[in-house]
Amino acid sequence: MSGLTAVGAEELASLEFFADIPVAALAVLAANLRPLQAVPGEVLMRQGEQALSFAIIASGRVEIRHVGPDGHVFVAELPPGLIVGEIALLRHARRTATVIANDDVRGYLGYQSAFECMLAIPDIAERMVRTARQRLAAFITPIPVRAKDGTELFLRPVLPGDAERVGRGRVEFSPETLYRRFFSGGAPTAAQLTYLCEVDYVDHFVWVVTDGVDGPVVADARFVRDKDNPGSAEIALTVADAYQGRGIGTLLLGALAAAARVGGIKRFHALGLSDNVAVRALGDRFQARWQCEEPGVVTTTMEVPALDDLPIKLDAVRQIHHVARLVIDAFQYRHICRYGPLRRADSVQLRRPRRRIISAPRPVVASKPARNLASRL
Numbered sequence: 558m559s560g561l562t563a564v565g566a567e568e569l570a571s572l573e574f575f576a577d578i579p580v581a582a583l584a585v586l587a588a589n590l591r592p593l594q595a596v597p598g599e600v601l602m603r604q605g606e607q608a609l610s611f612a613i614i615a616s617g618r619v620e621i622r623h624v625g626p627d628g629h630v631f632v633a634e635l636p637p638g639l640i641v642g643e644i645a646l647l648r649h650a651r652r653t654a655t656v657i658a659n660d661d662v663r664g665y666l667g668y669q670s671a672f673e674c675m676l677a678i679p680d681i682a683e684r685m686v687r688t689a690r691q692r693l694a695a696f697i698t699p700i701p702v703r704a705k706d707g708t709e710l711f712l713r714p715v716l717p718g719d720a721e722r723v724g725r726g727r728v729e730f731s732p733e734t735l736y737r738r739f740f741s742g743g744a745p746t747a748a749q750l751t752y753l754c755e756v757d758y759v760d761h762f763v764w765v766v767t768d769g770v771d772g773p774v775v776a777d778a779r780f781v782r783d784k785d786n787p788g789s790a791e792i793a794l795t796v797a798d799a800y801q802g803r804g805i806g807t808l809l810l811g812a813l814a815a816a817a818r819v820g821g822i823k824r825f826h827a828l829g830l831s832d833n834v835a836v837r838a839l840g841d842r843f844q845a846r847w848q849c850e851e852p853g854v855v856t857t858t859m860e861v862p863a864l865d866d867l868p869i870k871l872d873a874v875r876q877i878h879h880v881a882r883l884v885i886d887a888f889q890y891r892h893i894c895r896y897g898p899l900r901r902a903d904s905v906q907l908r909r910p911r912r913r914i915i916s917a918p919r920p921v922v923a924s925k926p927a928r929n930l931a932s933r934l
């Protein structure tokens with residue numbers, strides 16, 4: 558499936574995966590790659606095999622097929638410009654998915670030496686691990702959970718495609734719900750949705766609840782680790798109007814706590830409107846401490862509870878913790894650290910989140926009831 562001619566650094570620089578990387582930084586990698594060609598239907602990599610190589614797809618689409626331990630099959634088609642086969646090399650593990658050419662595919666094939674050259678390119682290790690985490694998250698079978706009224710819903714880590722699933726169909730996030738979440742009216746813009754859904758799962762972790770395995774997103778909860786204090790993170794939750802008051806917020810905050818424990822986060826903090834009784838009741842279940850920030854606004858801080866103390870059934874906690882581990886703890890940091898900028902989760906230096914997206918701008922004018930309540934805090 559491969560040819561013999563040399564690979565040019567300029568060719569690599571034109572690919573989406575290497576966007577913003579100078580041609581000169583790609584020269585050593587190019588020298589370690591060889592051209593790859595495959596015909597439609599050709600299997601490039603097979604799930605379960607020992608991984609020796611990775612491929613960069615320059616043109617043509619490939620299909621990714623992953624069969625989970627429970628038989629759940631995940632299939633996705635990747636456009637050209639991306640890398641495949643990197644997960645197993647990053648984890649020193651067997652292939653997690655089968656890759657099949659859907660078109661005439663042209664690209665580049667690399668082995669361990671090329672992989673190490675790639676990890677040595679500034680930004681590439683971080684970019685690659687982020688993409689690999691998003692792919693691993695896509696392979697996860699959603700966890701079935703029950704709302705208080707018995708409705709079956711599904712919990713899973715957010716996926717990049719969720720930006721389109723938010724508010725799909727008849728699921729409503731009313732202006733009031735959005736105001737309580739973002740402190741401003743109106744739905745998030747497309748760019749904000751990308752930020753909210755395309756996360757790295759280590760510094761920014763998001764759970765979503767869907768109605769049906771492939772159904773619309775009806776709730777989300779996230780933590781964004783503090784840049785100057787990696788043991789602490791800001792949290793935010795949103796539950797669609799028709800789903801509120803059915804225990805989903807409690808489940809999500811518990812699930813966030815389980816993920817935070819995996820990621821080495823010990824404290825949560827959040828901002829809320831002081832007249833938001835639901836968030837106050839939710840925080841109280843987690844022994845939150847409240848403080849009046851300014852009229853109409855409260856801040857809350859809480860210690861991340863131990864898994865045994867979460868107000869969720871223990872078997873669900875175990876499943877949630879396991880899934881969080883799969884995406885957060887999936888890669889051997891020490892290996893990546895030799896080459897890339899990532900460090901262990903508990904010592905990562907993080908970029909400050911764009912606060913207005915997780916916390917949203919402060920309300921300029923607090924309502925009269927909010928001011929009254931705030932004065933009693």
Ligand SMILES: CC(C)(COP(=O)(O)OP(=O)(O)OC[C@H]1O[C@@H](n2cnc3c(N)ncnc32)[C@H](O)[C@@H]1OP(=O)(O)O)[C@@H](O)C(=O)NCCC(=O)NCCS
Pocket residue numbers: 733734735737738792793794795796797800801802803804805806807808827828829833834835836838839842
């Ligand atoms: C805050 C929010 C996430 C809570 O989610 P939820 O699924 O409704 O919460 P739950 O059903 O798990 O209920 C949690 C607690 O809040 C209470 N509660 C929920 N809705 C309530 C309401 N409208 N009024 C009073 N209490 C309410 C519940 O009774 C429960 O308390 P309990 O444990 O003492 O019984 C949800 O209401 C929401 O998305 N609000 C808009 C966005 C927002 O405010 N986000 C938080 C700021 S980041």
